[in-house]
Amino acid sequence: MLDDYEGFKEKIFKLTGIDLSSYKERQMRRRIDSLILRNNYDDYYLYFKALTQNTELYNEFINYLTINVSEFYRNPEQWAILEKEIIPDIMKSNNKPKIWSAACSTGEEPYSLAMMMSRFVDLNNFKILATDIDDGAVEKAKKGVYTQKSLENLPKDFVDKFFTNTGDKYAISETVKNSIEFKHHNLLEDKYPDNCDLIVCRNVMIYFTEEAKIGMYNNFRKSLSRIGVLFVGSTEQIILPHRYKLESLKTFFYKGNGQV
Ligand SMILES: C[S@@+](CC[C@H](N)C(=O)[O-])C[C@H]1O[C@@H](n2cnc3c(N)ncnc32)[C@H](O)[C@@H]1O
Known part of the structure; x- marks a missing residue:
């Protein structure tokens, strides 16, 4: 050392x-x-x-x-729950939900969300917030060009509908690109957006100390709307969520328990 x-x-x-x-x-x-x-x-x-x-x-x-590794529909079984259960439930209360992809890396996660949301809303009229601390990753995200490997879990109809294949690269469509607002955001320092109906923050909490996580979980809870849901990574189940006034809705999905 x-x-x-x-x-x-x-x-x-x-x-x-x-x-x-x-x-x-x-x-x-x-x-x-x-x-x-x-x-x-x-x-x-x-x-x-x-x-x-x-x-x-x-x-x-x-x-x-x-550590920018990411892919489309990472852990597809959880994306299926998001599409079949969580989003329809949120849409019952808000048909234009506010969605934040926190620590979005090179864009695979927010673009996956946008494509999924295209089943529910008109993307021309819809914006998802996507943030990361790494400006280099955000710049790549804005370009929206990916390898076939990163698309492996993405439903085939999305690949056909939203990508143009040029050699070994896949470029995402302008419609999907335009539905994302990319910004720099440091989860440890910056103010969190408010009133989010869905926060997706996956595969970043694992890197933080327990102390840092406590602050962040509390911030996420405060960022959720009344009906809001926090979606975490598949190794990031929150132990004792009530400590952060969160309630487990399903494995990897949490809602605020109404307390601020
Ligand atoms: C492994 S990637 C996860 C990407 C995506 N969420 C996923 O699950 O596929 C971790 C991301 O967390 C970001 N990150 C690390 N520390 C951060 C911080 N303090 N604030 C915001 N983003 C951070 C990194 O820049 C990186 O893009």
């Missing part, structure tokens, strides 16, 4: 706004150390200095740190 991780964390926070203390330390430190060694540095100080002078190195660091 390299020396003075504490000092490195402070400097990174000042430089990027990312508070590494809120991420599980062993896992994060192992990743960072291996990246530093791979770049032929053996010292946090010199690596940090290089980060401030070399944009490529900086972008690589942010990219590596944020």
Whole structure:
């Protein structure tokens, strides 16, 4: 292990706004150390200095740190529950629900939501909010170009209807693109949007410390509308949801319990 991780964390926070203390330390430190060694540095100080002078190195660091892996309809059985049960229920109270895809990475998740919502609403007249801390990932998301592999779980009719295949790449249609509003948002620092009928936040909570998670679950609850539902990742079941005034609706789906 390299020396003075504490000092490195402070400097990174000042430089990027990312508070590494809120991420599980062993896992994060192992990743960072291996990246530093791979770049032929053996010292946090010199690596940090290089980060401030070399944009490529900086972008690589942010990219590596944020772990952008994603895919369309990740865990398809849960997307089926979302489509068949959760969305129809929400639509009974609000036929134009406010949806937020938090930590959306390179766009597969919000675009999956948009395609699913096309079964319920006119996408020309509908917007989903999608946010991530990593501006590089958000830029990729806005381009909307994907590999076939990332589309494997997506219903075939969506692939046919919403993608143009150019060689080994699949470009998403303008209609779907235009239904997403992408923004930078840091779940640890920034104000959360309010009155959301559906918040999808998947495969990011696993990286945070227990303390950071408590703050975030409370923020998510406050962000939910009266009928709002929080959809989490398949390894991210919330233990004792009532601690955050959340109630389990189905495995991986939670609603606020009416208390603020
Ligand atoms: C593994 S991806 C998950 C993508 C997508 N939600 C999914 O389940 O396929 C994790 C994402 O969390 C984002 N992330 C990490 N820390 C964050 C923070 N503090 N605020 C917002 N997004 C964050 C990363 O940039 C990355 O894009």
